Amino acid sequence: IKKKKLRPVVYSLPLPLLRHSSSRTFQIDYDKDCFLKDGELFRYISGSIHYSRIPQYYWKDRLLKMYMAGLNAIQTYVPWNYHEPTPGHYNFTGDKSLEHFLQLCNDTGLFVILRAGPYICGEWDMGGLPAWLLQKKSIVLRSSDPDYLASVDRWMSVLLPKVKPFLYQNNGPIISVQVENEYGSYFACDYDYLRHLVKLFRYYLGNDVVLFTTDGAGKSYLKCGTLQGLYATIDFGPGGNVTQLFTVQRHAEPRGPLVNSEFYTGWLDHWGQKHSTINKAFVAKSLDEILALGANKNMLQCALNEFCSSKGANSPYLPQVTSYDYDAPLSEAGDPTDKYFAIREVIRKYKKVPAGPVLPATPKFAYGTVLVKKVIQFYNLICIKLCFFYSGARYDMSFGFMLYRNALPRNCSDPCPLSSPLNGVHDRAYVTVDQVFQGILERNKIISINITGRAGAQLDLLVENTGRINHGKDINDAKGLVTNLTLASDILTDWTIFSLNIDEVVATGHLNKLQRPQSPMYTPATTVPSFYVGAFQIPSGIPYMPQDTYLKFQGWSKGQVWINGFNLGRYWPTKGPQLTLYVPAHILTTSVPNNITVLELERAPCGEELNTPCAVEFVDTPVHWGIEFQSLGTERLKARPPMVGRLGRGTWSRPEP
Numbered sequence: 001i002k003k004k005k006l007r008p009v010v011y012s013l014p015l016p017l018l019r020h021s022s023s024r025t026f027q028i029d030y031d032k033d034c035f036l037k038d039g040e041l042f043r044y045i046s047g048s049i050h051y052s053r054i055p056q057y058y059w060k061d062r063l064l065k066m067y068m069a070g071l072n073a074i075q076t077y078v079p080w081n082y083h084e085p086t087p088g089h090y091n092f093t094g095d096k097s098l099e100h101f102l103q104l105c106n107d108t109g110l111f112v113i114l115r116a117g118p119y120i121c122g123e124w125d126m127g128g129l130p131a132w133l134l135q136k137k138s139i140v141l142r143s144s145d146p147d148y149l150a151s152v153d154r155w156m157s158v159l160l161p162k163v164k165p166f167l168y169q170n171n172g173p174i175i176s177v178q179v180e181n182e183y184g185s186y187f188a189c190d191y192d193y194l195r196h197l198v199k200l201f202r203y204y205l206g207n208d209v210v211l212f213t214t215d216g217a218g219k220s221y222l223k224c225g226t227l228q229g230l231y232a233t234i235d236f237g238p239g240g241n242v243t244q245l246f247t248v249q250r251h252a253e254p255r256g257p258l259v260n261s262e263f264y265t266g267w268l269d270h271w272g273q274k275h276s277t278i279n280k281a282f283v284a285k286s287l288d289e290i291l292a293l294g295a296n297k298n299m300l301q302c303a304l305n306e307f308c309s310s311k312g313a314n315s316p317y318l319p320q321v322t323s324y325d326y327d328a329p330l331s332e333a334g335d336p337t338d339k340y341f342a343i344r345e346v347i348r349k350y351k352k353v354p355a356g357p358v359l360p361a362t363p364k365f366a367y368g369t370v371l372v373k374k375v376i377q378f379y380n381l382i383c384i385k386l387c388f389f390y391s392g393a394r395y396d397m398s399f400g401f402m403l404y405r406n407a408l409p410r411n412c413s414d415p416c417p418l419s420s421p422l423n424g425v426h427d428r429a430y431v432t433v434d435q436v437f438q439g440i441l442e443r444n445k446i447i448s449i450n451i452t453g454r455a456g457a458q459l460d461l462l463v464e465n466t467g468r469i470n471h472g473k474d475i476n477d478a479k480g481l482v483t484n485l486t487l488a489s490d491i492l493t494d495w496t497i498f499s500l501n502i503d504e505v506v507a508t509g510h511l512n513k514l515q516r517p518q519s520p521m522y523t524p525a526t527t528v529p530s531f532y533v534g535a536f537q538i539p540s541g542i543p544y545m546p547q548d549t550y551l552k553f554q555g556w557s558k559g560q561v562w563i564n565g566f567n568l569g570r571y572w573p574t575k576g577p578q579l580t581l582y583v584p585a586h587i588l589t590t591s592v593p594n595n596i597t598v599l600e601l602e603r604a605p606c607g608e609e610l611n612t613p614c615a616v617e618f619v620d621t622p623v624h625w626g627i628e629f630q631s632l633g634t635e636r637l638k639a640r641p642p643m644v645g646r647l648g649r650g651t652w653s654r655p656e657p
């Protein structure tokens with residue numbers, strides 16, 4: 001039999017990197033209190049950039065801008081749930097190609113400080129831990145819980161072998177790897193867990209790589225966050241006494257380099273709170289003090305975006321906004337700000353800053369108003385094949401919506417109270433009876449509403465996950481109806497649960513083909529969660545088109561939006577402060593009309609009953625500090641005064657461990 005010629009199996013390996021180990025070294029010198037790179041004193045001035053929040057299309061642009069700022073390193077988180085969305089299934093392709101990102105850092109001449117988790121915080125859903133861990137209701141996250149550790153072991157057996165070829169010792173850019181994240185701020189204080197992680201990281205990465213921890217600049221944090229064999233670093237923002245703050249690090253590390261792993265150049269935003277800003281001069285002054293001490297430092301340099309819905313929340317429950325603007329030196333669109341140039345001038349005092357022009361802000365284009373029309377109410381989606389029936393099984397939809405359906409067990413011609421006595425709506429439930437809107441139940445805020453309907457009428461609760469708590473003891477943040485509801489004195493049971501991945505529905509393009517309302521039960525009410533679709537053509541032949549833009553929802557309430565199937569995230573202008581969504585150019589096209597799909601959950605400013613057309617608007621400047629009063633138009637909240645909070649973290653007092 002003719003031997004079948006075996007074709008070489010070609011793997012899509014990342015760009016070639018010398019895989020063999022080299023003579024390169026990166027170490028800590030405890031005599032000279034510094035890092036040594038190939039035996040020479042080395043101090044890093046690093047900037048945070050989260051590859052998981054930037055389309056691959058823009059990685060090079062952002063990295064070059066960070067390089068031109070004078071940084072010699074970047075710091076990035078690896079969100080576990082970004083790469084293992086369901087147990088045992090991994091994705092490191094496209095915008096998730098960590099290896100490609102690491103190669104680009106290498107090519108750009110930037111070293112990498114890799115914050116490998118398994119927990120990362122980072123205003124990311126559940127701090128990067130996958131929601132499917134919560135299928136074990138009693139799991140103790142970030143501990144020696146055997147089920148948690150088994151999942152961590154499996155995840156690290158996939159991640160760390162991918163990381164190893166990119167270590168500096170192997171001719172890669174990674175000079176150090178962070179284990180866990182601010183563990184000292186967590187209640188468990190489980191040293192066996194940290195020991196387990198050290199063994200795991202050493203097993204896969206070897207004994208040469210510098211492993212470190214990061215904790216708030218307080219002895220109480222270092223107590224449970226540090227471990228022998230992991231170099232202890234701290235984080236603090238501007239406004240403190242840097243010499244005094246570094247004495248805290250010296251409690252854990254009497255010798256070795258001073259390191260601030262998170263110097264806050266801005267701060268995070270929550271829906272309904274004022275936009276956080278920190279004055280650039282304030283930042284520059286503190287940065288100067290830190291660098292004058294010879295310390296190593298990482299700062300949040302590059303703002304980012306939360307496409308899809310991986311945004312986290314803080315406790316007491318406050319979901320974070322879609323944009324990770326953070327008032328960072330590089331904006332969410334990658335535009336250098338005044339703060340960027342102020343920081344660059346400080347760095348110039350301590351090291352050579354690359355000559356040549358800084359890459360300019362990318363051009364933005366205001367494509368103008370685009371009409372959209374209502375095509376289907378959310379509940380009618382259930383009949384589309386993408387729906388799933390979950391007969392009460394504990395299914396924690398990682399992202400998106402769950403629909404809970406029941407029949408009214410009693411006649412509520414006179415209003416009956418529908419309540420969540422144990423505050424178990426996680427996080428917002430849009431309530432209808434026979435498709436007639438009744439109201440909204442909201443975690444921590446609205447735990448009872450009155451509803452009306454005849455016995456046996458169809459009660460629907462569309463439950464929205466607005467982000468899992470990513471910091472502190474409440475990160476076991478399961479979603480859906482996590483405790484019973486009552487209708488008057490009845491406990492409602494036997495729900496039919498639909499868990500719908502809206503991204504999949506939108507990606508089918510089916511909604512954009514719908515020409516008119518799809519159901520005899522269709523009501524023109526503008527207050528039932530509904531999909532609106534539209535399209536707009538960007539003329540071809542115009543140089544440099546398409547360009548970045550921002551999408552504005554004047555008069556809309558709350559929802560999500562997709563363009564050409566790309567999930568741009570949540571809008572919530574009635575809460576603010578973010579009033580526009582960044583739209584990166586690469587999701588737009590000039591060759592065919594661009595599709596817009598809007599899921600408005602509350603009230604649209606348009607429709608038959610209002611006799612007004614529905615529209616959204618593409619503008620060329622972002623608004624991060626406003627709020628949209630439905631009737632009153634836009635009022636700009638006064639920009640927040642520079643925040644000087646404890647540890648420079650703004651007004652948030654860090655929860656004690």
Ligand SMILES: CCCCNC(=S)N1C[C@H](O)[C@@H](O)[C@@H](O)[C@H]1CO
Pocket residue numbers: 120121122123181182262267268314471652654
């Ligand atoms: C209000 C609590 C904020 C918790 N987060 C804190 S302290 N931070 C430290 C944390 O390590 C980092 O990932 C970020 O989450 C940062 C805030 O941007």
